[in-house]
Amino acid sequence: MTDFSYKPTLTGELVVLRPLGEQDFPMMKAAMDDPEVAKLTGSHGTISDEKALEWLRTRKDQPDRLDLAIVDKASGEAVGEVVLNEYDPDNRSCNFRILIGPAGRNRGLGTEATRLIVGYGIERLGLHRISLGVYAFNPRAQRAYEKAGFVVEGRLRDELYWDGEWVDSIVMSVLETEWPVSSPM
Template identity: 50%
Template sequence: MVDLGYKPLIKGEKVVLRPFKNEDFPFIEECLKDPEVLKLTGSSSDFDRESILKWYTTRNEQTDRLDLAIVDQSKGILVGEVVVNLYDEKSHSMNFRILIGPRGRNRGLGTEATKLIIDYVFKNTTINQLTLSVFDFNPRAKYVYEKVGFEVYGIDKNDLEFDGKWIDSINMKLTRENWISREKNAY
């Protein structure tokens, strides 16, 4: 098991990753109700405000996962979240996911947040790899994941039904070994 009880403050050039605060909730709500977020995450538009608020107020207490707010430094507001969760003991790996709401798109904030959290995980834990799944109709996210080193290792055919069509889910992973190799080549 990996202890992720410590919730860091991670500063980049464009974003800050930090623990959630109560004043984030209106911005979280905006992200979670955004039609593009709902589509790209395969989420339902059902929104139970009380349970969502309770969920986010307990994120900082979790020791088996890391949930951090993505804050746009230029505006000082939450524009999304990064999550490392679902520890797999057999492979000593965890799942990664990111969500960027309407105020944070198309400015490189998601790419920077992805790099920051990946670097944090590999520098501060013993995790062997990070895994993720991205729906086939989200090529922008797939491009970002590949840019930071994730590689495709499988496809779940017809994983999501959306607007009467079946969408594949692309499974990707980034191993510690590949991350180290990329870090060495970056300098």
Template identity: 45%
Template sequence: MSLLTSFATPPVLQTPRLTLVPHGPEHIDDVMVALADGDAMRLTGTRGSFTREQVLAHLHRIAKADDRADFAILDEAENYIGEVVLNELDEDNLAVNYRIALSGTSTRGRGYGTEAGRAAVEWAFGTAGVHRISLDVYSFNPAAQRSYEKIGFRVEGRARHTLFWDGEWVDSILMAMLATDPRP
């Protein structure tokens, strides 16, 4: 099975507290609420405002994409608490980019990001056949960096002044993990 085939049909992933389901238009209301979370937007460096129509078009596109796997993260009560995404697929090099966004302050600091991240990473390495997963995290988000390290990502470097936010330059910490790396 090729990476494109695996990514075209991402499965439902189950963890002890979470269910990761393919992200799509059915999550529009929850995504609109998440996009109103100013802290989440800052932590991910997301600017601008998005219309419902723009977000709906994006959700329709990602649901059909074969070069990315987008998962909606649902808690035990099946409430939407965010998304975890494997995108920027480089099939020739068996590599993807990783990103995650949790919605609402009540979801942060409870280990949900680490738990969802582990599930997505294990699927990517174990089932989809990815060799390398990389990410960058802004230096003003050390909690996310700690979460990524718990998943197994390692710091590979620093890109200086990648984001201009609230009048200040912010660096990005570059992280990655390989299929052959030991898991914590």
């Protein structure tokens, strides 16, 4: 693997992951306007619609990251995104992040989307390590990541200041030697 230029479509039982694009603006706007999404992603402030649209337009052209929309197979609607970014080719590693909007919560879509993109990263792209950070006030996400094979590595203390309180970030990763995950979704 030399980069993330190829943008695949990955299909599971509950979701389809497809390249993120301009057509996903309504879903991303709804997600970013949701107070729970803002909190769980640690997003302070807003960005203009114009900047958001331009960002979405450029996702297909990024060789150093893979941005895929999460499409709920039951409704056919995009409900979030999964991203592999911060690619380090020398160490065959990258970062993972996910965003699920209100329409996609509590149905296992995020867990399946996570497993699909991690499987793609390890099995098809040859990644050795995929890491992430999850805020301590989001145990639901931590459980979903553990179901997908991620293991807690440590804690970044007081990484986020939210609503007058400091919040730790929990660092997790999955290694190619731990994949595939045998635990049930």
